[in-house]
Amino acid sequence: MKKLIVLGLILIGGSAMAQATYGIKGGLNYGATGDYENYGQVIGDASTVVDGKEKTGYHLGGFAKLEFLGIFLQPEVVYTRLNTDYGQFDYNIDKIDAPVLVGINVLGPLNIKAGPSFQYVLKNELENTTLSISEVENEITVGYQLGAGLEFGNLGFDARYEGAFKENNAFGEAASDQNFKIDSRPSQWILSVSYTLN
Template sequence: MKKLMILILLVSSVSVFGQSAQFGIKGGLNFGSTGEFSDLTDNASTTIDGDNKVGFHVGVYSKFKFLGIFVQPEILYTRLNTEYSEGGATADYNFSKIDIPLLVGIDVVGPLNLKAGPSFQLALNNDLEGAGIDIGIQDPENSFTIGYQIGAGLQLGRLGVDLRYEGAFSENNAFSEANEDFGFVVDSRPSQWILSLSYQLKGDGDKK
């Protein structure tokens, strides 16, 4: 949590250098999955790739322009869902986190812009549900990780539309060892497409 507070303060300080500033709200859908499911049971070597499912995100953003570019920090709550299937059995892995993307972008032509940058992630909760039973698992090894986002957007007045890809730099495993005969590991790092709709609440031309 201390790292999260330091990061929020750092992101907030960007506004000091901005020549113009905008603030707004955003939300949308995610489509993707976490990493592999691996069986830890003795004499087992089962590894299952996750099936893409739809999740969601909601939060706030700001946008500061200077020197012909813009910096766009965001704070978002994200819910990511993944389905693992093997031999007729299925299990759903639900992972929630706080995302803090810090993107740098340029306006290309007209309303089109391109942006990319790191995404700082704080894991909140994860659980695996299968066959009607909640299977408790430990929190990911690293509760605070860094990934990346890259994408394009359209700004149409106060409305904005973004399409991005999000990935991770390294594995971040969550474990379960229910007993000596059963155990597994789930790679919680995300690989997903993010479609967002934003609305600008305040900008430079607005009355105070």
């Protein structure tokens, strides 16, 4: 019984010592989606593969942070626009990102963090072309984010890399005898500025 009381007091004390904050964030992202592949009527026909060129996008959202003894949990909800240049057209994705990061305060204002990133694709579209594209195979996918940050009072600066674990294709028709697919998974650098509201 005494052990249970002591354990309860430790948990209550730990919860009281944990610091919960929340805020807003936004910034730029620079990256691309996966390959564009133009093939015949059947996948596996002779095809042309084009690597997407990185372009600048943006993001805006909010975060919460629960910190205890230098370790923190940071879930976020962020609207992201990711752009890719495939030469003859641009491919744009609007998505909601929900990373759940675990981080450590390393030294002074510096921290490092990593964790899974859940994404929900709101819209994918082509620009500067008459080609049409279908919805992505999976609207909800899981990737990862990892990076480092600096905090100065309520102001924070963050640099991260975001990647994905598996393909998530969208298909389209280029001509009467040609089809294509684009791998929509992101590969991008994310630069953010955040402001803690409490």
